[in-house]
Amino acid sequence: MGTLLQVKDLRTEFHTQDGVVHAVNGVTFHVDEGETLGLVGESGCGKSVSVLSVMRLIPQPPGKIPAGEVMFQGRDLLKVDDEEIRSVRGNKIAMVFQDPMTSLNPVLTINTQISESLELHLGMTKEQARKRAIELLKMVGIPEAEGRIDDYPHQFSGGMRQRVMIAMALSCSPQLLIADEPTTALDVTIQAQIIDIVKRLKRELGMAIIWITHDLGIIAGLADRINVMYAGFVIESASNKEIFANPLHPYTLGLLGSIPRLDAALKSKLTPIEGLPPDLIEMPKGCPFYDRCRHRTEKCANENPPLDLGAVRHWVACWNWQDVQKARSKQ
Amino acid sequence: MADTAQDQSLVQVKGLKKYFPITQGIIFQRKVADVKAVDGLDFEIRKGETLGLVGESGCGKSTTGRAILQLYRPSAGDVFFKGKDLVKLQGEELRKMRRHMQMIFQDPYASLNPRMTVGDIIGEPLEVHNIAKGKEKKERVQELLQIVGLNPYFVNRYPHEFSGGQRQRIGVARALAVNPDFIVCDEPISALDVSIQAQIINLLEELQEKFHLTYLFIAHDLSVVRHISDRVAVMYLGKIVELTDRNALYKSPLHPYTKALMSAVPIPDPVIEEKRERIILVGDVPSPVRPPSGCHFHTRCPIVMDVCKKDDPAFRDVGGDHWVACHAV
Numbered sequence: 001m002g003t004l005l006q007v008k009d010l011r012t013e014f015h016t017q018d019g020v021v022h023a024v025n026g027v028t029f030h031v032d033e034g035e036t037l038g039l040v041g042e043s044g045c046g047k048s049v050s051v052l053s054v055m056r057l058i059p060q061p062p063g064k065i066p067a068g069e070v071m072f073q074g075r076d077l078l079k080v081d082d083e084e085i086r087s088v089r090g091n092k093i094a095m096v097f098q099d100p101m102t103s104l105n106p107v108l109t110i111n112t113q114i115s116e117s118l119e120l121h122l123g124m125t126k127e128q129a130r131k132r133a134i135e136l137l138k139m140v141g142i143p144e145a146e147g148r149i150d151d152y153p154h155q156f157s158g159g160m161r162q163r164v165m166i167a168m169a170l171s172c173s174p175q176l177l178i179a180d181e182p183t184t185a186l187d188v189t190i191q192a193q194i195i196d197i198v199k200r201l202k203r204e205l206g207m208a209i210i211w212i213t214h215d216l217g218i219i220a221g222l223a224d225r226i227n228v229m230y231a232g233f234v235i236e237s238a239s240n241k242e243i244f245a246n247p248l249h250p251y252t253l254g255l256l257g258s259i260p261r262l263d264a265a266l267k268s269k270l271t272p273i274e275g276l277p278p279d280l281i282e283m284p285k286g287c288p289f290y291d292r293c294r295h296r297t298e299k300c301a302n303e304n305p306p307l308d309l310g311a312v313r314h315w316v317a318c319w320n321w322q323d324v325q326k327a328r329s330k331q
Numbered sequence: 332m333a334d335t336a337q338d339q340s341l342v343q344v345k346g347l348k349k350y351f352p353i354t355q356g357i358i359f360q361r362k363v364a365d366v367k368a369v370d371g372l373d374f375e376i377r378k379g380e381t382l383g384l385v386g387e388s389g390c391g392k393s394t395t396g397r398a399i400l401q402l403y404r405p406s407a408g409d410v411f412f413k414g415k416d417l418v419k420l421q422g423e424e425l426r427k428m429r430r431h432m433q434m435i436f437q438d439p440y441a442s443l444n445p446r447m448t449v450g451d452i453i454g455e456p457l458e459v460h461n462i463a464k465g466k467e468k469k470e471r472v473q474e475l476l477q478i479v480g481l482n483p484y485f486v487n488r489y490p491h492e493f494s495g496g497q498r499q500r501i502g503v504a505r506a507l508a509v510n511p512d513f514i515v516c517d518e519p520i521s522a523l524d525v526s527i528q529a530q531i532i533n534l535l536e537e538l539q540e541k542f543h544l545t546y547l548f549i550a551h552d553l554s555v556v557r558h559i560s561d562r563v564a565v566m567y568l569g570k571i572v573e574l575t576d577r578n579a580l581y582k583s584p585l586h587p588y589t590k591a592l593m594s595a596v597p598i599p600d601p602v603i604e605e606k607r608e609r610i611i612l613v614g615d616v617p618s619p620v621r622p623p624s625g626c627h628f629h630t631r632c633p634i635v636m637d638v639c640k641k642d643d644p645a646f647r648d649v650g651g652d653h654w655v656a657c658h659a660v
Contacts, residue, residue: 187387266558
């Protein structure tokens, strides 16, 4: 499979009154055709900002993208003009946002909102667009789609609205779907419904997905490959199974140890990651995880480790990953 | 939990109901309907245990917690705490009982007054209940900060100077200030980041052991509830559908809703996720204004029978202290 999207050394910063917030600090990743890439990390780690930068949806100012390259179908999306990026956005790359309550326009009907991109990107007439919109609603499992197409967003529940968002995103058959925490605002039983739909649609339509989440459980059931992010860096990258079976970065290991699991034997104590993530305005000189790390050495305080090959097709940004691996196998 | 002292009940809830009226009209408001947030609950909370209360948003779990503490006065039913019926208490008598029961709130950003210093926030309950004043109060506040793992020198700082996890620790310190027996923890970790959640869970467990606390732990995350609870109650649309010992519930859930809820929780292991069979419920939770007839779950139940549409199943012990409300069990 060929590479669909290649992001190289992307940097995004925000110029605020308090100083420059370094949200994304040189991130390199790719998405192959038809694969699901998971971006995992906690709030403020730069996962949303990196994909918003890819889509050129960062408000400038205060935002700024001082460096980087986003190659998509032979073009650098950071360099193309506004008209060209608009022809990509919502058409070839579509996005589903976290909060289905606020990402739909409350004063427009569902039909108007889905038809908009069909008319704009595919040049359909109103009639054609309406027909296609009904098909799309059926595809995402909305019952009595013909009767509901002229409803307004407030007449739908949270889960239903998220289905409408997915229908909108898929309206132009995108090659890449970016899903930014699409189930975080939903209850678990509704979350299971949405994940089920996305999995089915991916099988049927064959698009690639970037799925952003902080929930390791969701990503374990969805992704082909996973990038773990921390303080604006990708700190570990490998296949789904490899990350869970052989985590090499102390932060990834810490995340796995700090969540209780429904299926595992009960532990008397959870092992939290002590401390807090670094201040993105005053970034530390060395490794961003230094303060919270159990395996830190002097080198870590002064030099930030690059993302390097640790195991087969497994990249990690840690000077001491071999120690981490040894310590883990002893446990 | 074979210890007999732990089998004593601390809180008994009988027939608890909380309806919120929906009114129409501006000057002459008339009641047109009720939101039946909590619709008849019977259970007890035993001394020294953690009772987990799980369910989806809008099922009435937070309302239950608040109705027990009399932050909402129940529409019907009784809540016995240390032998006294809180529902019948008024004014000063109720205020005195509040000393023994406290609450930790969900949102650490909204539950601390931004214009008060940490010292004032934690010290306020000490003054309100005439426990300590002046120098004594200051010492107690510093002691409390230390207990929850914060630097005692933070007393003069304001909430905005702290991170979410630290703020939640302040909320815990405030609840502990009056030496309560019983604390309602209303989703205390769901606003926090994953790596911080474990810090607060461990803190709550340590404090329980140290001060012999009893918790009602309200949460929507089944994995967290399993970790922290001794017994677990599952709520759906204003009713408890299943209540039993933590191990029994997770090993052999009996109610179809509990089964579906558990199968919906993702497990962070790709090998297991690949093989898992999910029970996917159709549709959404119905409105609590017009709950379905009979069993509230019958509209989404995968094993629904005719009787479920007519009769509300009784909440009964099916053996081994395992309580279920389902016709099929």
